[in-house]
Amino acid sequence: xxxxxxxxxxxxxxxxxxxxxxxxxxxxxxxxxxxxxxxxxxxxxxxxxxxxxxxxxxxxxxxxxxxxxxxxxxxxxxxxxxxxxxxxxxxxxxxxxxxxxxxxxxxxxxxxxxxxxxxxxxxxxxxxxxxxxxxxxxxxxxxxxxxxxxxxxxxxxxxxxxxxxxxxxxxxxxxxxxxxxxxxxxxxxxxxxxxxxxxxxxxxxxxxxxxxxxxxxxxxxxxxxxxxxxxxxxxxxxxxxxxxxxxxxxxxxxxxxxxxxxxxxxxxxxxxxxxxxxxxxxxxxxxxxxxxxxxxxxxxxxxxxxxxxxxxxxxxxxxxxxxxxxxxxxxxxxxxxxxxxxxxxxxxxxxxxxxxxxxxxxxxxxxxx
Amino acid sequence: xxxxxxxxxxxxxxxxxxxxxxxxxxxxxxxxxxxxxxxxxxxxxxxxxxxxxxxxxxxxxxxxxxxxxxxxxxxxxxxxxxxxxxxxxxxxxxxxxxxxxxxxxxxxxxxxxxxxxxxxxxxxxxxxxxxxxxxxxxxxxxxxxxxxxxxxxxxxxxxxxxxxxxxxxxxxxxxxxxxxxxxxxxxxxxxxxxxxxxxxxxxxxxxxxxxxxxxxxxxxxxxxxxxxxxxxxxxxxxxxxxxxxxxxxxxxxxxxxxxxxxxxxxxxxxxxxxxxxxxxxxxxxxxxxxxxxxxxxxxxxxxxxxxxxxxxxxxxxxxxxxxxxxxxxxxxxxxxxxxxxxxxxxxxxxxxxxxxxxxxxxxxxxxxxxxxxxxxxxxxxxxxxxxxxxxxxxxxxxxxxxxxxxxxxxxxxxxxxxxxxxxxxxxxxxxxxxxxxxxxxxxxxxxxxxxxxxxxxxxxxxxxxxxxxxxxxxxxxxxxxxxxxxxxxxxxxxxxxxxxxxxxxxxxxxxxxxxxxxxxxxxxxxxxxxxxxxxxxxxxxxxxxxxxxxxxxxxxxxxxxxxxxxxxxxxxxxxxxxxxx
Numbered sequence: 021x022x023x024x025x026x027x028x029x030x031x032x033x034x035x036x037x038x039x040x041x042x043x044x045x046x047x048x049x050x051x052x053x054x055x056x057x058x059x060x061x062x063x064x065x066x067x068x069x070x071x072x073x074x075x076x077x078x079x080x081x082x083x084x085x086x087x088x089x090x091x092x093x094x095x096x097x098x099x100x101x102x103x104x105x106x107x108x109x110x111x112x113x114x115x116x117x118x119x120x121x122x123x124x125x126x127x128x129x130x131x132x133x134x135x136x137x138x139x140x141x142x143x144x145x146x147x148x149x150x151x152x153x154x155x156x157x158x159x160x161x162x163x164x165x166x167x168x169x170x171x172x173x174x175x176x177x178x179x180x181x182x183x184x185x186x187x188x189x190x191x192x193x194x195x196x197x198x199x200x201x202x203x204x205x206x207x208x209x210x211x212x213x214x215x216x217x218x219x220x221x222x223x224x225x226x227x228x229x230x231x232x233x234x235x236x237x238x239x240x241x242x243x244x245x246x247x248x249x250x251x252x253x254x255x256x257x258x259x260x261x262x263x264x265x266x267x268x269x270x271x272x273x274x275x276x277x278x279x280x281x282x283x284x285x286x287x288x289x290x291x292x293x294x295x296x297x298x299x300x301x302x303x304x305x306x307x308x309x310x311x312x313x314x315x316x317x318x319x320x321x322x323x324x325x326x327x328x329x330x331x332x333x334x335x336x337x338x339x340x341x342x343x344x345x346x347x348x349x350x351x352x353x354x355x356x357x358x359x360x361x362x363x364x365x366x367x368x369x370x371x372x373x374x375x376x377x378x379x380x381x382x383x384x385x386x387x388x389x
Numbered sequence: 390x391x392x393x394x395x396x397x398x399x400x401x402x403x404x405x406x407x408x409x410x411x412x413x414x415x416x417x418x419x420x421x422x423x424x425x426x427x428x429x430x431x432x433x434x435x436x437x438x439x440x441x442x443x444x445x446x447x448x449x450x451x452x453x454x455x456x457x458x459x460x461x462x463x464x465x466x467x468x469x470x471x472x473x474x475x476x477x478x479x480x481x482x483x484x485x486x487x488x489x490x491x492x493x494x495x496x497x498x499x500x501x502x503x504x505x506x507x508x509x510x511x512x513x514x515x516x517x518x519x520x521x522x523x524x525x526x527x528x529x530x531x532x533x534x535x536x537x538x539x540x541x542x543x544x545x546x547x548x549x550x551x552x553x554x555x556x557x558x559x560x561x562x563x564x565x566x567x568x569x570x571x572x573x574x575x576x577x578x579x580x581x582x583x584x585x586x587x588x589x590x591x592x593x594x595x596x597x598x599x600x601x602x603x604x605x606x607x608x609x610x611x612x613x614x615x616x617x618x619x620x621x622x623x624x625x626x627x628x629x630x631x632x633x634x635x636x637x638x639x640x641x642x643x644x645x646x647x648x649x650x651x652x653x654x655x656x657x658x659x660x661x662x663x664x665x666x667x668x669x670x671x672x673x674x675x676x677x678x679x680x681x682x683x684x685x686x687x688x689x690x691x692x693x694x695x696x697x698x699x700x701x702x703x704x705x706x707x708x709x710x711x712x713x714x715x716x717x718x719x720x721x722x723x724x725x726x727x728x729x730x731x732x733x734x735x736x737x738x739x740x741x742x743x744x745x746x747x748x749x750x751x752x753x754x755x756x757x758x759x760x761x762x763x764x765x766x767x768x769x770x771x772x773x774x775x776x777x778x779x780x781x782x783x784x785x786x787x788x789x790x791x792x793x794x795x796x797x798x799x800x801x802x803x804x805x806x807x808x809x810x811x812x813x814x815x816x817x818x819x820x821x822x823x824x825x826x827x828x829x830x831x832x833x834x835x836x837x838x839x840x841x842x843x844x845x846x847x848x849x850x851x852x853x854x855x856x857x858x859x860x861x862x863x864x865x866x867x868x869x870x871x872x873x874x875x876x877x878x879x880x881x882x883x884x885x886x887x888x889x890x891x892x893x894x895x896x897x898x899x900x901x902x903x904x905x906x907x908x909x910x911x912x913x914x915x916x917x918x919x920x921x922x923x924x925x926x927x928x929x930x931x932x933x934x935x936x937x938x939x940x941x942x943x944x945x946x947x948x949x950x951x952x953x954x955x956x957x958x959x960x961x962x963x964x965x966x967x968x969x970x
Contacts, residue, residue, distance in 0.1 A: 021822075023819055023822050023823070023824040024819060024821075026819065027815070027818070027819020028816075028819070030815075030816070030819075031805065031808065031812070031816040031819075034807075034808055034812055035807050035808055038807040038808060038809075038848070039807040223801065223804075223805070223806065224799050224800075224801035224802070224803040225803045225804070225805060227769055227797070227799060227803065228797060228799070228803035229820065230768070231767050231768060231769065231795060231797040231874070232792060232793075232817070232821055233789040233790070233792045233793040233820075233821060233822060234820055235788075
């Protein structure tokens with residue numbers, strides 16, 4: 021039995037690796053995607069262009085505007101000469117934010133009265149506008165605090181100070197890269213399994229396997245193990261890149277990470293085998309794989325928060341192994357997710373894997389017998 | 390009409406690095422069937438597509454009815470009818486819808502259309518089936534419909550790409566009759582085929598091999614060249630015929646020797662005398678008689694004359710298979726084997742037994758049920774009812790054990806193209822549970838025996854056809870199977886490669902291996918000791934090829950071919966069935 025299984029596994033790995041095209045598919049696109057997605061899929065707003073329209077000539081207004089000019093997230097500050105310039109700057113996307121200080125700004129402030137600063141935002145990019153608004157608010161808050169300290173004016177009783185845990189600088193790279201460990205290994209493991217049986221069907225080698233003394237379960241194990249090895253290798257490469265290239269901290273246990281990757285891969289390979297049992301050609305297998313991949317990624321919480329989805333879709337996401345793995349991988353990377361919470365996410369994946377692998381085996385037997 | 394319909398002038402066509410056609414010069418005359426004959430991959434389809442103006446040659450010119458195939462392709466489409474392989478039908482449309490669609494595409498309307506339909510439906514005998522889906526037609530009927538679609542506007546040139554593949558002999562004969570009617574109307578027909586026996590029915594033949602035109606002209610011209618050089622050895626002892634074959638092969642002057650039913654056919658080199666029965670140690674009753682040459686004899690002698698001899702020397706041995714247990718008269722046994730797909734019965738209570746060391750052929754057209762029977766026997770398809778036993782073992786009860794005793798090779802060769810020769814051998818050795826020294830010896834033995842050593846590191850997908858075939862056979866027999874299953878192993882392969890393959894198979898049978906082979910080549914069936922003819926899901930006859938031919942002998946037909954016998958059996962079967970119903 022071991023001889024036959026090892027022969028199968030070696031054959032499978034060799035045929036994936038020796039085929040120039042499939043080797044390319046395993047190596048190049050995941051790496052390219054890793055880098056492109058990591059830098060492109062960012063929620064951080066940097067390099068924002070803003071404008072100021074300052075009608076006030078006093079020192080306090082210059083001080084405030086200097087704070088905007090010094091803020092690292094704002095790339096360029098445009099000075100407007102007239103009120104009409106505001107609309108023009110926003111319309112032409114010259115600026116996302118216009119800070120408008122009225123003529124009485126310094127006077128009111130020095131008189132101890134509330135001074136008004138107007139912030140005008142381009143609402144067409146609502147996400148960016150919100151983030152920029154946050155930046156601007158914090159700059160103004162700082163200004164207020166400093167002003168109050170310097171002029172012994174009573175400050176607001178409870179100034180709000182925000183601090184994000186686990187990702188103190190709220191760098192979205194730290195969220196995206198661990199997520200890619202899941203996404204990219206899922207793509208590779210799924211495509212490898214979905215294609216391999218269909219490819220053998222096209223070549224006629226699947227019939228050849230079926231007439232050898234290999235039992236159906238041996239053939240399936242011979243498909244599962246290589247895909248598992250390839251998936252683990254792919255995952256390792258991404259984890260290494262995350263740690264040493266993107267410098268994402270790994271706070272939690274590597275062992276737990278691999279244990280969950282293992283279960284996650286099994287559930288995905290089950291889906292891949294199921295697709296390959298259904299498809300007669302590689303073309304059908306590829307279509308099937310994409311039919312699964314797109315919703316699997318969208319319903320994983322990678323791109324949009326699951327909490328924002330309607331209830332019934334939230335329930336649906338529980339059947340998506342990627343959703344559970346994403347929680348684990350981000351948790352282990354950023355906050356040392358405790359083992360019991362990891363296991364609370366592993367067992368749903370194991371259950372999904374049991375169902376997908378089980379139905380793949382059933383379908384194979386059904387189509388053979 | 391005078392002058393050729395098509396002039397092919399020094400055509401070369403390449404696909405990437407591969408040269409598909411090289412320096413072809415030929416003419417196609419009106420009012421006759423020109424055979425485009427050659428094995429798969431010889432360049433037949435490429436040439437047809439070039440003539441139809443669907444491909445652009447790299448160099449050279451083709452003129453069709455006075456139009457240039459590159460500059461005036463549109464005009465060519467107006468005068469040429471083209472039936473691609475698999476007939477180019479829309480399987481989800483009915484017969485009438487297919488005809489209507491083609492009439493629309495060719496702008497045949499009104500009265501012209503109704504007349505054309507009447508003519509074609511009468512001509513093809515499809516009138517009762519106009520409402521049936523094209524996909525639900527039999528192979529023969531599909532082919533007739535395909536032909537009808539190309540004839541809606543009568544063409545001046547009809548291009549038929551392998552119209553007879555997998556079609557039963559009766560339909561094949563019908564098709565020839567129809568094509569001859571067209572030819573009598575002055576239409577020129579180009580008929581491409583891999584069946585060499587069809588070449589003899591053509592008025593003229595273009596013989597292609599490996600992208601080169603080996604010969605053109607009347608088929609008689611080819612066979613006349615070797616007249617007086619073909620012989621048949623009759624009256625052989627069935628048990629010893631393979632030894633006689635080996636002796637004949639080794640004689641100087643013998644270009645070709647092969648088994649034909651109970652006899653051995655010989656083609657001698659120019660000027661060489663035929664050996665006597667004594668010289669061949671063929672036995673007291675044996676006699677060597679001259680026989681009319683066939684096109685295939687001429688093709689082989691032409692190929693051998695070019696130095697294209699393939700190695701038919703030392704034969705490799707599988708691990709010597711121990712004599713398997715069980716009844717030697719029923720190494721393979723099918724009893725009331727039945728397979729239904731839904732309400733359709735593909736195989737209906739087929740029973741037969743194959744003796745040890747026998748070569749048994751399952752012969753039948755596509756869709757007759759021979760592949761289904763074959764797949765049930767080697768465990769690739771579940772059996773609906775009945776039993777299949779291999780060396781006494783039931784595939785249902787002891788599948789792994791039974792499968793360990795069989796070797797399987799299919800038409801597709803079923804190799805891993807990206808694995809090297811060595812890796813393919815290692816894998817199949819492992820799949821059969823060979824390990825350690827046994828595996829090394831088995832792999833080494835196969836490499837040596839089949840002359841694969843120089844290719845050990847090459848990818849299987851890049852091997853020349855003949856070596857691919859050797860490797861596939863090596864992978865199938867490495868574990869020393871008692872039974873060898875061959876699924877259309879040499880269909881479309883050139884005659885030399887086919888001969889080499891059969892010499893291996895004969896050697897294996899000589900060692901006691903039982904061989905079961907499916908084929909739709911009549912002449913391949915002649916290599917078998919016995920054949921079972923499968924037609925319409927039933928086995929209508931089981932006998933040696935000679936006995937089948939004997940049964941078909943009539944005063945009108947003193948020397949029937951196996952195909953004649955086949956047709957006679959089918960006709961009788963259809964008659965009996967009608968009488969019973």
